[in-house]
Amino acid sequence: MRIVMIGGNGFIGGSFTEYIQKENIEIICCDLIGPDKKRKNVSYICMEEEDKNFYRNILRKNDIVIIFKWQGAPATFMDMGRVLAEKNIVGTMVLIEACVEKEVKKIIFASSGGAVYGNADRLPIREDAQTAPISLYAVQKLMVEKYLEYVNRVDGINIIILRMANPFGPKQKPFTGQGIIATFLACNSLGKQVEIYGDGNYVRDYLFIDDLSECILQCCKKEMKSGIYNIGSGKGTSVFEICAIIERLTGKAMIYRECEIGKGQVKNNILDCSKIEQEIGWKAHVNVEDGIKKMLKKEGNR
Secondary structure, eight states, X not given: OEEEEETTTSHHHHHHHHHTTTSXXXXXXXXXXXXXXXXXXXEEXXXXXXXHHHHHHHOOTTOEEEEOOOOOOTTOOGGGHHHXXXXXXXXXXXXHHHHHHHXXXXXXEEEEXXXXXXXXXXXXXXXXXXXXOOSHHHHHHHHXXXXXXXXXXXXXXXXXXXXXXXXXXXXOOSSSSSOHHHHXXXXXXXXXXXXXXXXXXXXXXXXXXXXXXXXXXXXXXXXXXXXXXXXXXXXXXXXXXXXXXXXXXXXXXXXXXXXXXXXXXXXOOOBXXXXXXXXHOOOOOOOHHHHHHHHHHHHXXX
């Protein structure tokens, strides 16, 4: 098996690469940024020119291609729309066209289950629920999803769209606009104030990175029907609950202030993940508190 990861040196891609080190899998990792450290069985390629010829020279027939690359966050402003569209939509379409030409075996796209549904009427959210994005980030994710569905219909390539919950775990960088748990842990350690947007009782679905990595690995290994799959814990945790867990585990009080919820921020989100469990037998095992314990242990934040 040969896996080509596009945008593979971020939090999810880097964690996945480390997670599968014991597997006999050849990995090609392409990114604009370098890895935190180089790992065995991994070839690192700098994406200096993101054009079709660049991808043609990398891809081979029957490759499994994982698309992690993305710019922006749910809070991205509309005035950045055109720039991000060129990177996220046009750039990804160029990659997908090269995948079709090279006859890759499978394309796995990291979409966002925490954003594309918007403020859903019912929880937990199934894959057939209406999508009602309230952020530019989510709109662009959906546009790539639709293009991939088109490619599946026309060219027959196996397309796996993973609508992921909010991933968290060791090595996630704080203060990036994503990763509330990593940011709250860093603020607690530094004695800094955190901002809680909207009602701190709103719940989100949080997915520990090892559970996510195992899911991606199984999606690579197993034969799957093309389609959209929610990937999450299936449970909701509020911001206040996260604060309480961190305080209990560290023995240090959180300092926070409540702010008005911003545009593009979803209030409540819990994913129904029964479809992926039925398809490949995967489900999440690590709850939020145990995941935070693992972060504190691994990163030495006691």
